[in-house]
Amino acid sequence: MLFLKRPLLLATAFALVIPTFSAQADDDMPEHFEGEPSRTLEEAFKNLGVYNKKLEKLLDGEMTPKKMGEIHILTYTLENALKRIEDDVEDLAETLEEVHKASERAEDDTVMDKGKIYLEESGKLIRE
Template identity: 30%
Template sequence: MKKLPVLALIAACAVWTPAAQADDAAAAPRVDHYQARQADDIEQTIANLREANQQLEAILAGEVGEYDMHDVHSLSYTIEDSLARLSEHLLEMKDIAGDMHFASEGLKRDDVIEHGKAYLSGVRKIID
């Protein structure tokens, strides 16, 4: 009779394993271990991204050992944050370009000039 509870406990442990819980772990919130490099504006964001990319490229050009994995992990925070901020900036530029487009269809000269200048100012921060 005592074997039944022990067998049930063993069966429960066999079902509840780290591999069985992998789906739950994937859904868990991400833990931040490192602070991404901060930027005050989009130009600094791009500078941070360029620097992180250069560091990543140098790491990947070598053997990529254990310490390199640590460095890649810490660089990832800056890379991801910079790309997110750049993406937001591009979406803003897309909206401004759309406003310029519709203003041009309506022959709204002042609006075209305003939106055109805002677009050029914003886009030059990332491609000039």
């Protein structure tokens, strides 16, 4: 019986939340939510902090269909933030690999240039 309640709960959540958005919608509204963008690493960390707090608040207390709908919507922004962080960390790893390989070949200029880029970018990940 529990397996029947979950789809009903989700359907109810969306039925309660979606109309509040459709009242503001026009013909140009996308069919699905996109969330807030994370155009930079700094913006990704900001969105992560802000939306984690929102999620934490929604998880406090009893879960309701309205809360479930709100959580569904805010996860898009969190996913965007995490994707941006993941992409930037991948780029950072590639830059570090360039430093590593250049150091094996004693390529002073590449080590200096790419090393500085690596330090600048990796510094954005560190909260001191």
